[in-house]
Amino acid sequence: MEQKHGVLLKWFWLGVPIVSAVLMFFYLCRDADSHVVNLVLKKKNKTYLFSKLGTTSVKYGIVKNESPNVFGFVHLFEEKNRFYVNPAHIKEIIDLLCGNYVLHDYEQQNYDGYVKSGKQSCLKKSFKNGSVKKIGEQMHINMVQLTNRELGNLYDINWEHNLKENESRALENCEKKSFMITTQILPGETVTASKDFIMVNLDDVVKFYGNEVGLRLDEKKQLLFIVE
Numbered sequence: 001m002e003q004k005h006g007v008l009l010k011w012f013w014l015g016v017p018i019v020s021a022v023l024m025f026f027y028l029c030r031d032a033d034s035h036v037v038n039l040v041l042k043k044k045n046k047t048y049l050f051s052k053l054g055t056t057s058v059k060y061g062i063v064k065n066e067s068p069n070v071f072g073f074v075h076l077f078e079e080k081n082r083f084y085v086n087p088a089h090i091k092e093i094i095d096l097l098c099g100n101y102v103l104h105d106y107e108q109q110n111y112d113g114y115v116k117s118g119k120q121s122c123l124k125k126s127f128k129n130g131s132v133k134k135i136g137e138q139m140h141i142n143m144v145q146l147t148n149r150e151l152g153n154l155y156d157i158n159w160e161h162n163l164k165e166n167e168s169r170a171l172e173n174c175e176k177k178s179f180m181i182t183t184q185i186l187p188g189e190t191v192t193a194s195k196d197f198i199m200v201n202l203d204d205v206v207k208f209y210g211n212e213v214g215l216r217l218d219e220k221k222q223l224l225f226i227v228e
Contacts, residue, residue, distance in 0.1 A: 033079075034179060035222055036072040041096050041115045042227040048103055048115035050092065055102060058114055062106045068114060072222050077179050077199065083215055083224070084199040087144045087157045087174055091123050093202065094146060096226050097209045098122035122147045130160070137164045141171075148209055155208045159198045168198050175199055 039050035051058050051068045061068040074093065077084040085093065095101050095117040105113040123146055130139040139160050146155040158171040170176045177199045182192045202215055214227040 034075060034077045034181065035217070035219065037074050037076050037217070037222045037224045038070055038072045039074065039092060039096060039115075040111070040223050040225045041101070042225055043103075044228075046113070047111040048113050049111050050096075051104075051114045051116050052092075053116070055104075055116060058104050058116060062104060062114075067106075067108065070114075074224065076217070076224055077177075077197070078217065079177070079179070083202040083217070084177065084197075085202060086197060087159070087200045088125075088142065090144070090200060090205070091121070092117055093224075093226070094123045094205070095121065097206065097211055097213065098147070098149065122149065132162070137162065139163075146205070146208065151210070153208070155205070157200060168196070170198055173200070173204065175201070 041048045041050070049070055051070050052073060053061075053068050058068045074085065075089060096115070100118040100120050100122055101115050102118050103113060103115050107113065123144060126143045126145075128141050128143075130141055131137075132139050140163055141158065141160045144157040146157070147153075148155070155173060157173045159168055159174050160171060161168045168176065175198075176196055178194045178196050180192055181195045182190050184190050206213055206215070211228070214225075216225040216227060217223070218225065
């Protein structure tokens with residue numbers, strides 16, 4: 001009887017960490033989500049869908065009465081009603097927030113035209129290599145600088161990446177966060193695991209530009225609305 005009790009107790013203590021890990025897995029999946037979205041600008045009661053095509057291509061399509069190609073291209077992460085984006089892929093969002101965009105009116109059933117990036121970018125990217133204590137290792141320092149032209153203010157986003165260890169560390173105005181990512185490894189077979197990313201909180205960027213804009217995600221249509 002004591003032996004049976006000992007076996008049950010052993011399985012109980014072995015099961016606790018397993019159950020805890022499973023619960024944590026579902027907790028992370030519930031609280032964090034990712035989407036590949038396109039952008040939509042809501043301006044003066046009109047709706048403009050973002051196009052990655054050049055101005056000439058968009059105009060040519062409109063003249064021929066053809067809708068330009070649009071597709072999701074921003075990998076957006078959501079956690080507790082906050083939106084996060086990798087700072088290396090934030091340019092088009094910044095263009096819409098800082099006013100660097102061109103509108104093309106072309107009324108459709110659900111929107112009023114297209115918006116694309118202008119030529120006066122408010123974002124500048126650069127990088128430099130730095131040394132570390134260990135001989136033979138090198139640090140890649142990434143720098144993204146945002147400009148608020150109305151106020152003349154700058155907003156620096158910096159993070160570093162150890163090329164040998166393949167590890168990143170947030171330095172300024174960004175943070176390292178873990179999200180659950182599902183990857184397809186074979187047709188019909190996927191693996192979900194936690195992965196670390198350097199992220200920018202879009203609320204902080206909106207505050208920097210002083211915009212009274214709202215961010216709204218339409219999960220069904222995979223669209224991020226920037227509402228002026």
